[in-house]
Structure formats: structure tokens, C-alpha cells
Amino acid sequence: MADHGHRGPSPIRRLWPLLAPEYREIWLLIIYATGIGILSLAVPIAIDTLVSNVQGGNELMLQPVILLMFMLLFCLGLAAGMRAMSTYLVELIQRRVFVRVTAELAYRLPRVCQDAFDRHHGPELVNRFFDVLTVQKAGATLLLDGVTIVLQAIIGLILVSLWHPYLLGYNIILLVSMSFLIWLLGFGAISAKIRESYAKYAVANWLEEMVRHPIAFKLSTGRDYALERADDLTQHYLDMRVKSFRVLFRQITFSLVLQAVTSAALFGLGGWLVIMNELSIGQLVAAELIVGVLVGSFIKLGKSLESWYDLMAALDKLGNLIDLPLERSTGEPMAYLERPLAVEIRKVRFHYEHAPEVFGGLSAKIRPGERVALIGGSGAGKSTLMDLLLGLRTPDHGHVSLDGIDIRSLDLRDVRSQVASVAGAEAFDGTVLDNIRLGREDVTIQDIQNALDAVDLLEPVMELPEGLNTRLVTGGPPLSGGQTRRLMLARAIAGKPRLLLLDETLDALDAPIRQRLFPVLFDRQAPWTLIVATRDPEIIAMCDRALDLNRPNTALASTNNHQDDD
Numbered sequence: 001m002a003d004h005g006h007r008g009p010s011p012i013r014r015l016w017p018l019l020a021p022e023y024r025e026i027w028l029l030i031i032y033a034t035g036i037g038i039l040s041l042a043v044p045i046a047i048d049t050l051v052s053n054v055q056g057g058n059e060l061m062l063q064p065v066i067l068l069m070f071m072l073l074f075c076l077g078l079a080a081g082m083r084a085m086s087t088y089l090v091e092l093i094q095r096r097v098f099v100r101v102t103a104e105l106a107y108r109l110p111r112v113c114q115d116a117f118d119r120h121h122g123p124e125l126v127n128r129f130f131d132v133l134t135v136q137k138a139g140a141t142l143l144l145d146g147v148t149i150v151l152q153a154i155i156g157l158i159l160v161s162l163w164h165p166y167l168l169g170y171n172i173i174l175l176v177s178m179s180f181l182i183w184l185l186g187f188g189a190i191s192a193k194i195r196e197s198y199a200k201y202a203v204a205n206w207l208e209e210m211v212r213h214p215i216a217f218k219l220s221t222g223r224d225y226a227l228e229r230a231d232d233l234t235q236h237y238l239d240m241r242v243k244s245f246r247v248l249f250r251q252i253t254f255s256l257v258l259q260a261v262t263s264a265a266l267f268g269l270g271g272w273l274v275i276m277n278e279l280s281i282g283q284l285v286a287a288e289l290i291v292g293v294l295v296g297s298f299i300k301l302g303k304s305l306e307s308w309y310d311l312m313a314a315l316d317k318l319g320n321l322i323d324l325p326l327e328r329s330t331g332e333p334m335a336y337l338e339r340p341l342a343v344e345i346r347k348v349r350f351h352y353e354h355a356p357e358v359f360g361g362l363s364a365k366i367r368p369g370e371r372v373a374l375i376g377g378s379g380a381g382k383s384t385l386m387d388l389l390l391g392l393r394t395p396d397h398g399h400v401s402l403d404g405i406d407i408r409s410l411d412l413r414d415v416r417s418q419v420a421s422v423a424g425a426e427a428f429d430g431t432v433l434d435n436i437r438l439g440r441e442d443v444t445i446q447d448i449q450n451a452l453d454a455v456d457l458l459e460p461v462m463e464l465p466e467g468l469n470t471r472l473v474t475g476g477p478p479l480s481g482g483q484t485r486r487l488m489l490a491r492a493i494a495g496k497p498r499l500l501l502l503d504e505t506l507d508a509l510d511a512p513i514r515q516r517l518f519p520v521l522f523d524r525q526a527p528w529t530l531i532v533a534t535r536d537p538e539i540i541a542m543c544d545r546a547l548d549l550n551r552p553n554t555a556l557a558s559t560n561n562h563q564d565d566d
Helices: 011-039 042-055 062-111 114-118 122-163 165-184 189-212 222-275 281-322 382-390 412-418 432-437 445-454 458-462 481-494 511-521 537-542
Strands: 343-351 357-366 371-375 397-402 419-422 499-503 529-533 545-548
Touching: 011 062, 011 122, 011 281, 042 062, 062 122, 062 281, 122 165, 122 189, 122 281, 165 222, 189 222, 189 281, 222 281, 343 382, 357 382, 357 397, 371 382, 371 537, 382 419, 382 499, 382 529, 412 419, 419 481, 432 445, 432 481, 445 458, 445 481, 481 499, 481 511, 511 537
Parallel strands: 371 529, 371 545, 419 499, 499 529
Antiparallel strands: 343 357, 343 397
């Protein structure tokens, strides 16, 4: 479920940075909206002219009427052209916003600190990306309609105010009423819409959980529990929806009442001014048209207000992603040497948030080329130590050194070009080739085939319909689970790492497969130092020594005589 405690810039403060690159297009939209607002007055002005001529007793000739008609046609046609250009500009802005958000997230997500996902489920968080579509649609509505409504209102009210001082007072009261509609009646609307959005994503997350864990929800009571939980979450969403709609509904209701009152008041005021010969009938009709369009636009503003609230909620959700903390991007280059890495773990202490300490002062030295087993019960910290060695996490105290250099001083990109880790079946939607190469231009096709051959997977891959170009589904299909784990091993060794970390990867493989992999992984000529998290006695026996994380203050214990003399 989304983190309701997320704190960051307000949605309004996020809006301008998102639109700032489009300032030229936005200024053009404002210019077009101003032009549309001015040209839209052509109809009431034309009617005022026509009625005034008739009222003045002037003989109405056909030629002036035709001339007036063509002038009106020209103005309305020009306004239509400006609307078309505005629509095109908004479409360009929508495309660019989508591209910028996608590029921003594609850059940031691989760089997010690992501990950020201790509190959030990554895939569920990424669902917030779909709010970029809301940003596009709501932004388009506001840029096309909202700006035009506001400028039309300003221009129309200025024109009406010029006809009589009483109409100026009328317009001031109208503006105060509209301000009351937007600000006071709309109080709390944005926060209510954000809570509704959280509830919506909680429902989506639960539906994803059903698909993510199909076996659990096929058990005897699983189906009923899935339905009950979905019902509870849906009810919570409906409650939040009711609260957010309540604010919008009172604004719409007030705008409808305002339309009736203002139209009647203008008719009464204008009629009295006509009787007093202080206003012409043409001006009264034109004023009624202008105010009618204005108030009618503010009734439509109910949709624009809903779009505004949706936009604010969408920006808040995208902020959940944008605000995830990133790993450091600084550090010294890490020299590449033609030998395995040396590792030193010195007085390392580490704990997860709201959890007991995992390490209370772990120290160990691993020489270049050694094969070390990490052993210990569940929760001993094997995976955590792997994360520390890869620079995914930082110790609370102490440090981890690679070739005698504190990993905190090194460029993480360089570290991960020389350290490979296999912790699960992380096959993504892409070809076999893509999954192994991972964009590494220095990894050749021959390197990939050699790596597949080393993990006894070359022949099965070549038997696939398109060989290396066969597309895999997320998780590995059409490869089996065991084949996918070996594919991850091939990915790791294809880059010839100087340190290879295996987090219980071998434990999950069948014994015959492991036997074929041992000569490759434990080969003394291999370019890596090997650290294996395992519970299997056979794998432990293959290592030079084992580090028992249940006894972190003890020295590395020798397990057999595989250890080198040098």
C-alpha cells in the first residue's frame, strides 16, 4: 500500500518545474487565449451594433448587415484558427511531458537507494507512472479551457464595466462570488483527491498481489479472503471518493445557483438602467450574452476544477517516484587489474529500520582468488553482506574495502563493472541476448556463448526457435526456473568479474547441474574471487573456508584443505 506519510514539495510546487521547459508554448497559448477572448466578443458587439441601429430609428440597410456578417465571420474564423493552433500546441506539450517523465524515471529508478525498497514494493510504486496520463489529460483540459475561461472572463468583464459604473459594481460582486466558489468552497479538495488516489492504488496493488501469488489465492480460503480484502479496499476507496466529490459537488451546486442569480440580477439592473436611459438595449443584450457565457463557462469550470484536482493528485503520486532517494553519484575511479579482487570487512555494524542489528562488528579478510562460503541461519545477514559488498547498502559503522580501498570512496558504476552478483531469477522482458549482455558493449557474442556453454545452457538456448534472439517473458519463460538461474550465472560470468557473489543461487539448482557448474565457478584460473551464500554442505566443502555469520566475532574457519598456500 502507498505510503501515506510521504512528505515532499506540494503538488502545486511540482507543477512549474514540470511545465517550465514548455514556457514558450505556454506563452503562445496565453496569447492565443487572449485573442480568442477578444474575438469572442465579436458576437455581443455585433448584436449591440445591430440593436442600437434599430433602436435609434435608423433605416437598416442590407449592405451594412452583410458587412457586419462578414466581419463577424472573419473574427469567429480567426478565433477558430487560434483554437486549432492551441490544440496542436497542447498536444506537443503532452508528448514532451510524457517523454520527460519517462526519461527521468528511466534514469532514476536504477539509481534508487536499495533501502528505499525496504519500505515500498518497487513494482507497486512504479504504477504511479500511469498518472502521467492524468497529467497529460488534465493539463490539456486546463491549458485549453481553463486559460481561455479566465481570459475571456477578464476581457468580458472589463468591457461590461465600461458601459456603466453600476455594472462595474455588479462585476466586483460576481468576482467575489467566484472567488468564494473556488477558494472557500474548494477548501480541502486537493488533499481529499490525494487520499482518494492513495485508496485507488491500494485497490490496484491488491489486484496485482492476486496475480503475483496465484497459488496462495487458489487455496481453500484464499479466494474468499481475496474477495473480502478487495471489498474492504474498494469500500475505503468509495469513502474517499465520496469525500472528494462532496467538495466538487458543492462547488458545482453553488455555480448553478450563481448562474441563475447573476442572470436575473443583471436583467433587473440592466432593465432599470435602460428605463433610466443610462444603458441602451443593445448594451443590455450584449451584457447578458457576455455574462451568460462567462457564468456558463464557470459552470463548465466544474469539470476544469475536477481536472485541476486530478492533476494535483497525479503530481503527488509521481512525486512518490521522483522523490525516492538516489545512490551517490560521486567517487574515485576503480582501477581494473588483471587479477581477482581482495575484500576486507572491518568492524561492520548494520541494521534495518525498525529492526534489530544484523551485524554487531563483523570483520573478515578475503584474499584474491579465494572461494569463501557464507553460512548462518535465516536472518544471519548473508544477503545483507552481499548488498554491502556490491555497494547497495552502507554500513552504520565500519567499512568494506575492495583492493584496500573503502567502497564508499569508489565510483559505484566502476565497482559494479568488476563485481557481479546473482541473487535470484532476474530475467526481464527481452531477448536471451539482451538479458545476458545488459547493454555492455565490451561483452561480445563469443563471450555470451562461452558463458552459456560454461553454465551448460548453450545447447538449450540454441534449440529455442530464435536462439539468442528468443524473447523471454519477465521471470524467464520459456526457460524453466533452473535454466533461468543458470542464465543469471551466464550474465554474471560473461563480464569476467573480479568478484563473484552468489546468494544461495547454487542451492536452488539440482545436484547434477551443480556438479557441472563446480569446475567453472571454483576453477583456480577463473578471474574472480568467489563468495557463496549457502546452506549446502557439498557447496561449503568446495570452498576454501567459511564465514559463519551466526558467530561474527570468530575468525574465518577453515573447512578443508582447498585453500591456496600463497
